[in-house]
Amino acid sequence: MIKIAIFASGRGSNFNAIAKAVKSGLIKARLALLVCDNPEALVIRKAERMGIKVALVQRKDFTSKKDFETRIIAHLKAQDIGLIVLAGFMRILSARFVGKYKNRIINIHPSVLPSFKGTEGIRDAYDYGIKITGVTVHFVDQEMDHGPIILQAPVMIDESDTLVSLEEKIHKQEHKLYPEAIKLFIEGRLKIKGRKVKILTR
Numbered sequence: 049m050i051k052i053a054i055f056a057s058g059r060g061s062n063f064n065a066i067a068k069a070v071k072s073g074l075i076k077a078r079l080a081l082l083v084c085d086n087p088e089a090l091v092i093r094k095a096e097r098m099g100i101k102v103a104l105v106q107r108k109d110f111t112s113k114k115d116f117e118t119r120i121i122a123h124l125k126a127q128d129i130g131l132i133v134l135a136g137f138m139r140i141l142s143a144r145f146v147g148k149y150k151n152r153i154i155n156i157h158p159s160v161l162p163s164f165k166g167t168e169g170i171r172d173a174y175d176y177g178i179k180i181t182g183v184t185v186h187f188v189d190q191e192m193d194h195g196p197i198i199l200q201a202p203v204m205i206d207e208s209d210t211l212v213s214l215e216e217k218i219h220k221q222e223h224k225l226y227p228e229a230i231k232l233f234i235e236g237r238l239k240i241k242g243r244k245v246k247i248l249t250r
C-alpha cells in the first residue's frame with residue numbers, strides 16, 4: 049500500500065479532508081506522516097488526534113536549506129513515503145528535493161492556474177474582479193505553482209460574495225478536489241506526458 053506524507057504549515061482543513069477520505073476507504077493508501085515546519089500550526093493537533101505521526105522540522109534549527117530538507121528526506125525515507133501531498137506548506141522546495149521525488153509531489157492551489165499564482169491566490173482573484181475562479185491540483189516541478197495540472201474545478205464569484213465567503217467556497221471545493229486527485233494518483237491512473245496529465249479510465 050502506498051504511504052502518503054502531507055506537508056502543511058497551518059490550519060489543516062485539507063489535511064482533514066484527505067485523512068477522512070483515507071479513513072473512509074475512498075483513497076486506498078496509508079496516511080503515514082505529517083511534515084510540519086510550524087510548531088503553532090493547528091494541523092499538528094489534528095494529526096495527533098487522529099494518531100498520525102508528526103515530524104516537526106523547523107528551518108531555524110538548520111544552518112542551510114539543504115540540511116533542513118535532508119532532515120525531512122530522512123523522515124520520508126524512514127516511513128517509505130511514496131506520495132508527498134502539499135497542503136498549505138509555506139516553503140518552496142528546492143530543485144534537489146523535487147528531483148528526488150520527481151512526479152511524486154502534488155500541490156493544491158486556490159485559483160485556476162496559471163492565473164493568480166503565489167500565496168494570495170484567492171484575494172488576488174477577488175480584487176481583480178474576475179467572475180470565475182477555482183481550484184487547481186498539480187504535480188510540483190521546479191517552478192512555483194507551475195507543474196502539470198491534474199484536476200481543476202471552477203468557483204463562481206457572485207456580486208454578493210465577500211472575500212470571506214469566497215474563501216469558504218474555495219475551501220469547500222478544495223476539500224472535494226484534493227481527495228479525488230489523490231485517489232487517481234494512488235490508483236495509478238495519472239500519466240504525465242510533458243505538461244499534460246492524462247487520466248486513465250479503468
Ligand code: GRF
Pocket residue numbers: 056058059060061062063135136137156157158222
Ligand atoms: C489552501 O487554500 C491551499 O489551497 C493553499 O493553502 C491553503 C491551506 O489551507 N495551498 P488548510 O491549511 O488546508 O486549511
